[in-house]
Amino acid sequence: MATLPDFEAWAIFARVASRGSFGRAAEDLGLSKSTVSKAVSRLEARIGAPLFHRTTRRLSLTEAGQQAVAGAERILGAGEEAEAAAIAQSAAPRGTVRLAAPMSFGLSHVAPLLPEFFAAYPDVSVDMELGDHQVDLIAGGFDVALRIAALGDSRLKARRLCRVRRLLVGAPAYFDRAGRPAHPRDLAGHACLGYSNLASRDRWRFLGPDGEEATLTPGGPVRTNNADALTPCLLAGLGVAVQPEFIVFEDLAAGRLEAVMPDWSPPPIALNLVTPPGALRPPRVSALIEFLARRLAAAQWAREAEA
Template sequence: MRLPDFEAWAVFAKVVETGSFGRAAADLGLSKGTVSKAVGRLETRIGARLFNRTSRKLALTEAGQAAKASAARILAEGEAAEALATAGAAEPRGLVRLAAPMTFGVMHVAPLLPAFLGEHPAVSVDLHLSDAVVDLVGGGFDIGLRIAALPDSSLRARRLCAIRRSLVATPAYLDREGRPAHPDDLARHACLGYAYLPTPDRWRFVDGAGTEAVIVPGGQLRANNAEALAPALRAGLGLALQPDFMIWDDLEAGRLERVLPGWSPPPIALHLVTPPGDPRPARVTALIGYLVQRLAQAPWADPHGRAEPRLLKN
C-alpha cells in the first residue's frame, strides 16, 4: 500500500486557499510549474480532475469540492506539527531522567538543579540516586553520571574530570595510632570499608615507581554508601578511602589528613554517559551542557587529578 501524497494534497489546499497557482507558488516558495505538477500528480492518482482551468478562471470540479476540506486539514495539521517541532527545538521542554551516585548526587548534582530549572521552566527532571550501577537503557534514563573506570559498552561516555581517591583519617586518630609508612602497615589499623569498590575485600595501591601493594582491610564498619562512613571517620574510629568530592572541605580545614600520600588507589573519573542514538532532544542537550559546565568548575574537578586543597590556617 502506498502512502498518500501528503505534499501534493497540501499544495492543492494552498491553491484552493489562494485561488491561484501563481499565488500558491509564491506562498509556498515553489515555482508555478512545481505547483502545477503536484496537482497533476493528484489528478493522475485519483483518476479525476480537481480544477477546471481557463485563462481567466480556476474553478473546482466535483472531485475538487469533495476533497478540499480534507486537504485543508492536511495542510493545517502539517503546519501545526512543524511549528510545534520547531518550537520544541528552540525551547527545551519535557522530562529528563537523570541517574547519579547517591552521595555525589545529593552533594553536587541536586544543588545545581534549581538554577537549571529556573532557566528552563518547561523542563522537569527526575533525579534517581543509587550507588549501584543503573541500566540506563533498560531504566529509560536520558543521562547518567558515573564515577568509575568505565568498561567498554554501547553507551556514549564523556569524561568530565579525574576523581582523586585518598586514604584519609583524622589527625587525632593518626596521632594515637601512628601514621602508616607503607600499605602493609594498614594491617594493624582500623579500616572503614565501602562495599561498592571494585574489590571491597582488597585495597590496591601503586607508588610513583609503579610498585603495587594489595592489603586486606579490617575494621568495625562497612557500608554500601560512602557517606555512611563519614561519622565514624570524623570520630576518629579508623581510616577510609574517600573521593575528594566528599572530603575536600575537611582536608582544607585540617579535619582530615591524607595517609600514604606516595601511594594511590587505581584511578577513576567522573563520566557523563548517555544511551546511543541521535538526535538528542533539546531538553537533554541543555541539561548535559549545564552539568558539564558547572561540574567542571568544582574545586575538586581537576582535569588531570592533581588538584590539592588549600590547608586553612587556624
C-alpha cells in the first residue's frame, strides 16, 4: 500500500533551505532544533540521499537538495495559504510578523507607531529588521518590507503608499557664505555631502522643469551609507546634501535647513509596501499592512509630497 509523502518534513526542509540554518528555521516555525533536524533526516532516509552538506560553519544544499527545494517550497506555500484561508474568516490576528524597513525611516517613522498598533492588536508581535540594504523577502522569511525606491519589475507584490520627495538642502548660513545654487552646474563649487547606499552612489542626477537632465559627481568632506548621519554636518554648515523629505522636514519647518534649486529635483521615488507573491496572507500580516498604510500615508511630509 502506497504511503503519503511526508508533507510536514518537506515543508520543514523548505524553510531550512530558505533560512540557511536549522536554528533559524526552528525559530520561524516554533519548533525545537532537534525536531527540525529529525524531520530532514527522515526525508534523507526516505529518499536515500543527503539533502544538505553540513559543516560546523556552513549549510548548503546537495544536488538532491537543489532538485527538491522548488517542490518543497510549493508544498510549504500551499500549506500556508490553505491554513490562512481557513482561519482568515474567524481568527483574530495573532502571531509574529517579520518586517524589514530602512534604518532611518524605521527608527523615525515606523517604531513610533508600534505602541498604537500593539494597543489595537495585542496578540500580534513584530520582528522588525532595520537596514539600508535590500533584503530578500523570500529567502529571509519576511512577511512584508517597506522600500523607498522606484521599484522595478519583480515577482513581489507592491503597494505604493505615497511619493517621497528628495530635496537639495543645507543650512542658511552655509548658503549665505557659499551662494544658493539655481542650476545643477552651480554645485561645482559646493561641498556636497554624499549618501552612498544608492545604485548611482558616485553621481547626482537631477531632472529640470522642461524635462532636461543634469548629472554631476559630488565631492565633499563626508560620504555615508546612512542619511541621518549627514544631518549634523548639514546643520553645522559643512555643505549641501540630497535628503528625503521625511528626514529633514522638521529642520526645514524650523528654519535650521533650507531647500534650494526648486526647479530641479532627483528622479521620483515612493514609499512602498512589498510582500511575497501569493493571493493570501495571514490576518496578522494584513492587520500590520493596513495599519502602516493608513498611518504612514497620513504623515505630514507624505501629504505635502502628494499635494
